[in-house]
Amino acid sequence: MNQPMNVLITDPVDPRCVDIFKSEGFDVVYSPGISPDEVKKLIGNAHVLIVRSQTQVTSEILEAGKVLKVVGRAGAGVDNIDVNAATRRGVIVMNTPGGNTISTAEHTISMMLALARNIPQAHQSVKSGKWDRKSFVGMELQGKILGIVGLGKVGIEVARRCVAFGMKILAYDPVQSPETASKAGAELVELDRLLRESDIVTVHSPLIPETKGLIGERALSICKKGVRIINCARGGIVDEAALLRSLNDGHVAGAALDVFEQEPPKDSPLIQHPKVIMTPHLGASTEEAQEKVAMQIALQVSDALKGRGMVGSVNADIIQVAMKKELQPYLDLAERIGRMIAQVKEGVIRSVSVSVTGESLQEAASALGAAIMKGLFEKAMDEPVNYLNAPFLARERGIAIHLHQAMDDGLYTHVLSVEYQMEKERRVIAGTVFGNKDLRIINVDGFHFEVKPEGHLLLYSNIDKPGMLANVSGILARANINIAGLSLGRYGVGSKALTIISTDSIVPHSILKEIAALQGVSGIKLITL
Numbered sequence: 365m366n367q368p369m370n371v372l373i374t375d376p377v378d379p380r381c382v383d384i385f386k387s388e389g390f391d392v393v394y395s396p397g398i399s400p401d402e403v404k405k406l407i408g409n410a411h412v413l414i415v416r417s418q419t420q421v422t423s424e425i426l427e428a429g430k431v432l433k434v435v436g437r438a439g440a441g442v443d444n445i446d447v448n449a450a451t452r453r454g455v456i457v458m459n460t461p462g463g464n465t466i467s468t469a470e471h472t473i474s475m476m477l478a479l480a481r482n483i484p485q486a487h488q489s490v491k492s493g494k495w496d497r498k499s500f501v502g503m504e505l506q507g508k509i510l511g512i513v514g515l516g517k518v519g520i521e522v523a524r525r526c527v528a529f530g531m532k533i534l535a536y537d538p539v540q541s542p543e544t545a546s547k548a549g550a551e552l553v554e555l556d557r558l559l560r561e562s563d564i565v566t567v568h569s570p571l572i573p574e575t576k577g578l579i580g581e582r583a584l585s586i587c588k589k590g591v592r593i594i595n596c597a598r599g600g601i602v603d604e605a606a607l608l609r610s611l612n613d614g615h616v617a618g619a620a621l622d623v624f625e626q627e628p629p630k631d632s633p634l635i636q637h638p639k640v641i642m643t644p645h646l647g648a649s650t651e652e653a654q655e656k657v658a659m660q661i662a663l664q665v666s667d668a669l670k671g672r673g674m675v676g677s678v679n680a681d682i683i684q685v686a687m688k689k690e691l692q693p694y695l696d697l698a699e700r701i702g703r704m705i706a707q708v709k710e711g712v713i714r715s716v717s718v719s720v721t722g723e724s725l726q727e728a729a730s731a732l733g734a735a736i737m738k739g740l741f742e743k744a745m746d747e748p749v750n751y752l753n754a755p756f757l758a759r760e761r762g763i764a765i766h767l768h769q770a771m772d773d774g775l776y777t778h779v780l781s782v783e784y785q786m787e788k789e790r791r792v793i794a795g796t797v798f799g800n801k802d803l804r805i806i807n808v809d810g811f812h813f814e815v816k817p818e819g820h821l822l823l824y825s826n827i828d829k830p831g832m833l834a835n836v837s838g839i840l841a842r843a844n845i846n847i848a849g850l851s852l853g854r855y856g857v858g859s860k861a862l863t864i865i866s867t868d869s870i871v872p873h874s875i876l877k878e879i880a881a882l883q884g885v886s887g888i889k890l891i892t893l
Contacts, residue, residue: 369390369391370393373393374413374414376396377396378654381658384662407428408431411431411434412432414438414661415438416439421450423449434668436662436664438460439459442459445457451753451756454749455752456683458678459676460664463648466652471596473522475643477505478620479592480504509534509564510565511534511535511558511559512535512566515536518596534550534561535551537569540552560586562591563590565594566593571597571599571600577606578601579601579607584615589614593607594619595619595623597623607619611634611639619641621640622642679752682734682752683751683752686728686734698733698780700803700893701793702738702739702740703739704793705739705784707891709784714763715765716737717783718733718736718765718767718781719768719781720768720769721778722777722779733755733765735751737758737765741757792807793809795817804816804817812853816849818893819866820893821890821893822867822876822889823862823864823865824888824889826882826884827859827860828852833852833863843871846868848867870890871890876888876890
């Protein structure tokens with residue numbers, strides 16, 4: 365009986381998260397708020413780590429997770445997770461970007477209204493015993509231009525709500541389509557135009573190298589005087605030092621911040637600034653959002669680990685493709701070709717070209733390339749190799765992977781062909797699948813075959829002349845090695861040929877030497893699959 369997998373949860377989550385994991389048969393350790401050292405101690409036996417924003421999933425923590433398969437973030441942002449280190453170790457990183465969409469959008473609207481009408485400052489004034497109406501004159505949102513930086517799920521929901529206020533919406537998003545923007549009531553524009561024209565700029569981008577400090581000195585200088593800045597996305601997208609200078613010189617009329625470069629924002633001059641309103645990262649802090657993301661991450665992880673499908677992966681598009689049942693035989697074939705290459709190659713591989721024929725294989729070319737690399741590396745590495753980290757390991761070793769669509773030759777509907785380049789030579793292995801699971805190698809270095817890639821294969825080149833096969837089979841017979849199958853490829857009578865013999869048992873090294881000593885035999889290789 366298989367042992368249940370272990371889930372470690374190190375940040376507070378809704379109890380439904382634990383309930384779902386337990387109902388799926390996982391063992392759960394719920395330890396919110398533990399220190400990094402405690403995380404390292406507990407993660408050694410964990411197959412799954414569930415966090416929110418508090419736990420920093422560093423490369424050291426990932427290194428300590430010897431059996432770790434998935435890191436799940438109950439929320440959208442993954443900037444507290446070293447995704448590159450996770451990918452290098454073959455660990456899937458998941459998030460739940462849709463679970464807190466409405467809560468974050470509504471919080472943004474709350475901050476916008478509070479900023480426009482000076483609500484927090486007026487509230488504090490009344491609480492202190494004053495009745496000062498003149499100091500808190502605000503502005504209407506109707507007729508104003510809202511600039512949305514990042515038109516993803518949250519940005520779209522903000523746009524839809526602000527259309528109801530009678531605002532004009534400009535949006536900047538380098539990967540969004542004009543059609544999607546238009547449906548949300550927004551016009552997709554370049555960033556500089558958005559900054560120049562907007563009365564309010566709200567940020568809804570992920571924190572990545574390209575967006576860090578995006579709203580900085582230059583961006584703020586382009587903005588019209590009196591602009592208001594809102595950040596309910598990620599700390600660091602707005603350069604806080606540049607924002608402070610613009611607030612002090614009056615160019616920026618106000619700012620509403622839910623997230624900060626350092627959380628909590630210790631000793632930041634922005635905390636006491638009269639033109640700044642703040643909340644402690646509350647965008648997703650609603651009962652509904654916390655319940656949604658907790659349930660969503662538990663279901664996503666359970667589905668992925670139990671082979672029911674994968675959604676919400678940050679770094680595992682290849683694995684999502686690989687989980688399609690109709691591709692399983694071809695992925696198996698790709699791995700076997702990778703294992704064959706590992707056993708016949710001589711020297712260091714410089715590049716691998718993967719060519720596919722057939723529409724379904726074309727869509728899965730990257731996954732097939734990963735499967736080939738997995739087969740190539742798995743016996744040569746002292747660490748686990750999977751579809752996720754195999755391409756990464758290839759890049760680390762200077763192996764370029766090229767994906768191509770091949771022309772249909774009319775012989776086979778679907779063909780996977782792998783050409784690999786070493787220092788002095790190129791070689792090719794191609795295969796296909798008959799029916800749903802009958803794997804075949806159909807080409808090696810231009811020679812046509814139909815060989816099952818299984819068991820023990822003896823591969824060698826020889827001169828095509830009478831007696832060659834008899835000599836080899838005689839040596840095998842004397843060693844009591846039974847031939848299970850045989851395939852011969854040749855260019856023509858008397859020319860170079862390539863022979864592949866399938867045997868029921870492994871051929872000892874001494875027998876390989878005896879065969880290699882035969883006149884006309886060369887390049888002998890034993891492949892075990």
